[in-house]
Amino acid sequence: MLDVIEIQCKASQGRTEPYLCRLSDDERYYIKGPQAGAKGLINEAVCAYLGNVLQLNVPTHCCAYLSPALLRFDDAASRVLGLGDSVVFASKLISDLLEVTPTSVSNMHAQFARDLFLFDYWIRNEDRTMTENGGNPNLFFRAASNQYVVLDHNLAFDSSYNFKANACTHLAFNAWFSAQHDAIWRSHYSAKLAIALQGLAQYAATLPPAWLEEAPGYLAEINDTLTLFNSDEFWEALI
Incomplete structure (x- = not known):
């Protein structure tokens, strides 16, 4: 450490x-x-x-x-x-970051935007918003590398998460729902989420004991949330 x-x-x-x-x-x-x-x-x-x-x-x-x-x-x-x-x-620290704007969001690569939208849905994160009047995107652009940088997830796994009520304010909402998904989109993303989840237990074992003692049972709650991608209901909301 x-x-x-x-x-x-x-x-x-x-x-x-x-x-x-x-x-x-x-x-x-x-x-x-x-x-x-x-x-x-x-x-x-x-x-x-x-x-x-x-x-x-x-x-x-x-x-x-x-x-x-x-x-x-x-x-x-x-x-x-x-x-x-x-x-x-x-x-x-990553230097020279610029917070995204409605204009820069509209120029974002469509596949990255869709991946980010699904990620926030998976982790129940409502804290990546963008409207014409601004928002709280927690997404930055670095011109030197032509990359977007994703930050700030302390509000994830929200027990009061309401996808239907808040999805439309997510900065990648249009990128997801305006896309024509192919026949294998669900299996494509299911495989990616399964791989990510597979190593979580080993990673979680490295977290500070003091954090885990202060929030007993919380990792199990997170795991229960993440495994919901195995259900039909998880995917039906995204159609």
């Missing part, structure tokens, strides 16, 4: 107020700690793992130890990150 060795500054946006820090690998990461809650931290880690398996370009992530010494004289950071002696979720 890496260590947080320097707290630099708070991010300019983000409801959970992530902090940009330098870790013991001498790279910079945005970290989230107690402000995201144990379930939020588990969500971030699990969704980062699943998103990367599905090739959605989620930043490199890890868990990192945050020492109390770094927060002792930083009242602003301690208000958000607590008193330390804790394990935080760390998402590696």
Whole structure:
């Protein structure tokens, strides 16, 4: 596990107020700690793992130890990150990111947009919205690599998730429902989700015990949600 060795500054946006820090690998990461809650931290880690398996370009992530010494004289950071002696979720900084706009969303590659829409449906994430008046896309574009970068999953696996009520505000709604799906679309995506889920138990075993102890049984709830793709009802909502 890496260590947080320097707290630099708070991010300019983000409801959970992530902090940009330098870790013991001498790279910079945005970290989230107690402000995201144990379930939020588990969500971030699990969704980062699943998103990367599905090739959605989620930043490199890890868990990192945050020492109390770094927060002792930083009242602003301690208000958000607590008193330390804790394990935080760390998402590696990718420079030169621009938050997507309605125009850039409309130019997104259709296959990537559909993959992202299905991913958010699978993980019950309503926090990737975009309308003509703006939204909260949690999606960024990096011109240098011509890639979209997918971020922020602390609100995934929402027990009150309502697909019918909120799907239309997802930034890739039109890309999914305006497409003519071929005869093998369900089997294509089922295979991808099965592969992603297959390695989750092994990955989840590496999560910090403190997170899991604070949210007992939560990983089992996540697994139950993710296995719903084996049902007809899961796919019928997408037609």
